Amino acid sequence: MTKRTDTALLVVDAQESFRQRTDDWAATANPKVLDHIAQLVEHARSSGDQVVWVTHSEPGTDGVFDPVNGHVRVVPELKPADNEMQVxxxxxxxxxxxxxxxxxxxxGVRRLVICGIRTEQCCxxxxxxxxxxxxxxxxxxxxTTTSGIPAxxxxxxxxxxxLMDRTAGILAARGFATIVTTAQRVGEPVAV
Known part of the structure; x- marks a missing residue:
């Protein structure tokens, strides 16, 4: 299938690093995030949209985002295709x-569909x-998903x-983005 060049799905930080923070991952606000991302990826691929995989790296920190520790990679169940862009x-x-x-x-991309981990930060x-x-x-x-912030x-x-509710409200109210659900995105196209 020829790729359409007007739309790209950006999968932001759906990476193993976050699962290595076991307490944080266990407290995620949206336990179905990876299932929803997988649905979006499948839909993008079948629609001819481009899929872009974004990972976060903190070289030299010796933490879960330091690439030397092997966790700066997309979670295996999402499996980026060889022809998909990775940054x-x-x-x-x-x-x-x-x-x-x-x-x-x-x-020629003009429209971005954004999903991933850390709703209020990276996404x-x-x-x-x-x-x-x-x-x-x-x-x-x-x-998207995130976990709470302590006092x-x-x-x-x-x-x-x-945090997820506030992010959606602010992005929509200030005109940064149209807020949609996975079901809306994989159903009929949503006008932006």
């Missing part, structure tokens, strides 16, 4: 420390930067569910 970032968003914008522009920041760069953005909220300073605990 590794060292910033929160997928653009600043990669050539992703150039690669997408060269391929949201990628959506905001993508919008600023002129891409139309769909944010598939139930194909700090003058702030109380924030649950992962609250």
């Amino acid at each position: 590794t970032k060292t910033s929160v968003n997928a653009f600043t420390t990669t050539n992703l914008q150039q690669q997408l522009t060269l391929r 949201e920041t990628t959506a905001r930067v993508a919008s600023d760069l002129g891409f139309d953005v769909e944010f598939v909220i139930d194909a 700090g300073g003058n702030y109380g605990d924030v649950s992962g569910e609250d």
Whole structure:
């Protein structure tokens, strides 16, 4: 199948590093995230959309994001295809420390569908930067996940569910992205 060049699914940080943080992963707000991402990947492939795999790396930290420890790789159940673009970032968003914008522009991509891990961090920041760069953005909220943030300073605990809700609300209200669900994305196309 010939790839359509107007739409790309960005799978952000669906990587083994997060599962190595066992307490954090066990507390994820959306335990079905990998199933939903898999549905989006299957739909993108069957629709001729491009699939882009983004991983996060922190070289020299000796932690779960340090590539020398072997966890900076897409979780095995998602299995990127050989012909699909893969980029590794060292910033929160997928653009600043990669050539992703150039690669997408060269391929004629104008619309990005974003899913992945850390709803309010890497996924949201990628959506905001993508919008600023002129891409139309769909944010598939139930194909993202995060975990809660414990109280700090003058702030109380924030649950992962609250972070996901707030992210969706802010992205939509400020015009950064159209918020959709996996079912909406794999059903009829959603206008952006």
